[in-house]
Amino acid sequence: MYKHTAKTLGAAALASALALTVGCSSGTPGASGGDDQIEITQWYHEYGAPGAKEAVQKFAADYTKENPKVKVKVVWVPGDYPAKLNSALLSGTGPDVFESSPVGERIFAGQVAPLDDIYGDAKSDFLPNSISSMTVDGHIYAVPMTDGTGMLYYRKSVLKDAGIEPPATMDELISAAKKLTTGGKKGLFIGNDGCTSGQLPKIAIWSSGQEIIKDGSVVFDNDRAAKAYEKMAELCNSDSLLLGAPADWYDSSSFIDGLVPMQWGGQWTLDEVEENLGDDFGVVPWPALDAQGTPATWYGGWHQQVSSKSKNIQAAKDFVQWLWIKNTDAQKKWATDFGSTAPVRESIVAEIPALTKSPGKDFMDAIKNYGHLESGVYWSTATETALGDALNNVVKNGADARAEISKAAAKATSEVERIKADSKLK
CATH class of the missing domain: 3.40.190.10 (Periplasmic binding protein-like II)
Structure with missing residues (x-):
């Protein structure tokens, strides 16, 4: 899997804009956040790029501002992320939403929910290679975040x-x-x-x-x-x-x-x-x-997935749709501010000058013309x-x-x- 290099752009500004408490325990998927507010948990592996944690915390807070009945608890997971995620999903105590590399066995194990219904017209904007990496029997089980x-x-x-x-x-x-x-x-x-x-x-x-x-x-x-x-x-x-x-x-x-x-x-x-x-x-x-x-x-990268065991699958899917399909500004920021990665949407690629000329364009052309899913x-x-x-x-x-x-x-x-x-x- 590809690695992020450190970039410091915007880290301090993001940190001061938001102070959320981020734990390292999973909690129960879909637990209540108090009153009639739903709490969903979202897991990320521990990115090394400064500002990445603050960015996802702000994404979560912005979503709750627009959707007050849903609180998103971001969990930054250090150490062996795949092992911890697998254990949590098997035990039923895993997150509602999580990032994952393309792992087909989770799909075949019935651990993730299909997300066909949240793409809408935006599906044609995603690079076909990225969509195919999480498609089984015509159903899409993830939303790609970035490629490398x-x-x-x-x-x-x-x-x-x-x-x-x-x-x-x-x-x-x-x-x-x-x-x-x-x-x-x-x-x-x-x-x-x-x-x-x-x-x-x-x-x-x-x-x-x-x-x-x-x-x-x-x-x-x-x-x-x-x-x-x-x-x-x-x-x-x-x-x-x-x-x-x-x-x-x-x-x-x-x-x-x-x-x-x-x-x-x-x-x-x-x-x-x-x-x-x-x-x-x-x-x-x-x-x-x-x-x-x-x-x-x-080519390969991280994808957002929804646990099939979540008690609030629709709320989890709505959040993924808001962040990784509708919120193109957040997707562009994620692809450019925390290491050089490949956006997975044609419209975002076109908005990044460095990717419309060599050598950035050469990477994008290679993924499209010669790339094979890792x-x-x-x-x-x-x-x-x-x-x-x-x-x-x-x-x-x-x-x-x-x-x-x-x-x-x-x-x-x-x-x-x-x-x-x-x-x-x-």
């Missing part, structure tokens, strides 16, 4: 001086990384784990022109996926990758400090890179495997692990790529079948 993605950052001046064009295929990337490895510096950084960092086990398959899971079926058990892993092994064993960097791929410091002229990184570092390097950088998606492949990247509704941790293990065995142990792909596909198939068998949506 990864791109290959490169120094324009360094590549120009070396006579290198931004790589569009894996062979071009390998050639560029080798040529740029000079003077004791490596040409490329994609993570301290080598080829298994930053969604690369999945991106490699996508770059071959293949999907991983499509319409509830595993579809990557083929020679193209195996060829993609073989090409990753060629890259990772080319002695042109930076390993042991001071920070991992999700941090831009290695690129900014000139340790490498190319780095795989996230959209959340765009502001920091631009602040330090000006216009001396560009971004491209992960290169296509070959002429039959396609550039590729992942964890769809039939995804599981076991499937993620199987793909990572397969690529690791090919890269580091010289294992047969075709056999490793088949092994990973078998595990993914068993996971999809398990999710379907356990589904409570039948």
